[in-house]
Amino acid sequence: MKLWKRLCAMGVLAGVLGVVAGGVLAAPLKPDEQMKFRKAGYGFMAWNMRKIKGNLEGPYNNDEVAKAAAAVAAVSNSGLGALFGPGTDQDLGEVKTRVKPEFFQQPDKVKELALALNKEANELARVAATGDAGAVKAQFGRTSDACQACHDRFRKE
Amino acid sequence: MKLWKRLCAMGVLAGVLGVVAGGVLAAPLKPDEQMKFRKAGYGFMAWNMRKIKGNLEGPYNNDEVAKAAAAVAAVSNSGLGALFGPGTDQDLGEVKTRVKPEFFQQPDKVKELALALNKEANELARVAATGDAGAVKAQFGRTSDACQACHDRFRKE
Numbered sequence: 376m377k378l379w380k381r382l383c384a385m386g387v388l389a390g391v392l393g394v395v396a397g398g399v400l401a402a403p404l405k406p407d408e409q410m411k412f413r414k415a416g417y418g419f420m421a422w423n424m425r426k427i428k429g430n431l432e433g434p435y436n437n438d439e440v441a442k443a444a445a446a447v448a449a450v451s452n453s454g455l456g457a458l459f460g461p462g463t464d465q466d467l468g469e470v471k472t473r474v475k476p477e478f479f480q481q482p483d484k485v486k487e488l489a490l491a492l493n494k495e496a497n498e499l500a501r502v503a504a505t506g507d508a509g510a511v512k513a514q515f516g517r518t519s520d521a522c523q524a525c526h527d528r529f530r531k532e
Numbered sequence: 533m534k535l536w537k538r539l540c541a542m543g544v545l546a547g548v549l550g551v552v553a554g555g556v557l558a559a560p561l562k563p564d565e566q567m568k569f570r571k572a573g574y575g576f577m578a579w580n581m582r583k584i585k586g587n588l589e590g591p592y593n594n595d596e597v598a599k600a601a602a603a604v605a606a607v608s609n610s611g612l613g614a615l616f617g618p619g620t621d622q623d624l625g626e627v628k629t630r631v632k633p634e635f636f637q638q639p640d641k642v643k644e645l646a647l648a649l650n651k652e653a654n655e656l657a658r659v660a661a662t663g664d665a666g667a668v669k670a671q672f673g674r675t676s677d678a679c680q681a682c683h684d685r686f687r688k689e
Contacts, residue, residue, distance in 0.1 A: 412575060415575030418568060422572065422610075452602070454596065
């Protein structure tokens with residue numbers, strides 16, 4: 376993809392994901408740093424989803440589920456789109472990525488999937504705070520589906 | 533350290549950090565998985581602290597700061613203590629750790645530092661939501677100090 380086209384896609388992507396570049400501009404992140412931080416965000420989200428799943432399968436603890444759901448929502452709301460800048464579409468030494476090239480070419484679809492996750496993750500946090508395990512189970516499924524929809528389309532095996 | 537002693541320390545540690553083992557028991561994490569997830573949590577927290585710092589130095593965006601502070605608090609509240617189980621005190625293949633042995637031998641000090649971070653991080657999230665940049669700057673400093681206090685004592689160079 377031509378650089379100007381990629382930069383344009385990045386700009387659109389940052390915009391649609393609600394990324395405010397203040398912090399990023401003040402302290403620009405190198406591509407490998409962006410990749411490390413986005414992987415950290417997804418990894419932290421995965422751990423918290425796993426905790427919620429464990430609570431739904433085993434003894435259910437309202438406080439742990441509420442905190443885990445708040446963490447999932449916080450990651451979803453954190454503007455990870457800012458960490459998919461130019462040069463982050465490929466492995467950089469030790470830092471590997473599973474993102475497909477299509478991710479950088481389809482900003483509208485990325486926006487759609489990102490907003491869908493935001494919606495479900497924030498609803499999961501809201502429901503978890505009420506302590507209604509049944510409602511959490513249903514909303515956990517919708518949140519997992521939102522994660523999977525993006526993995527299926529933009530993450531390599 | 534003798535195994536029973538380490539297990540005891542782990543139990544105390546899990547307890548003092550308010551870790552509820554529901555999810556963990558239902559889906560036990562191997563030591564290298566615990567290390568990967570805790571590094572992800574700290575890495576995600578570091579990125580969000582960096583965003584707040586950038587906003588305090590450059591153009592200040594209330595929404596980005598509020599979301600970043602909520603993310604820092606979410607990590608602090610997520611029960612990372614559950615990810616310092618037996619066998620996670622040393623490098624495991626590709627998964628490296630900078631935690632000092634003392635971390636596993638001083639659960640009371642770990643509790644003190646963890647609760648101090650929880651207090652400052654939750655206050656940072658509360659202040660950030662008000663949009664008072666001056667108050668955020670002061671509280672950001674207190675939160676950074678709480679991070680540093682633990683790094684100085686329990687993290688290798």
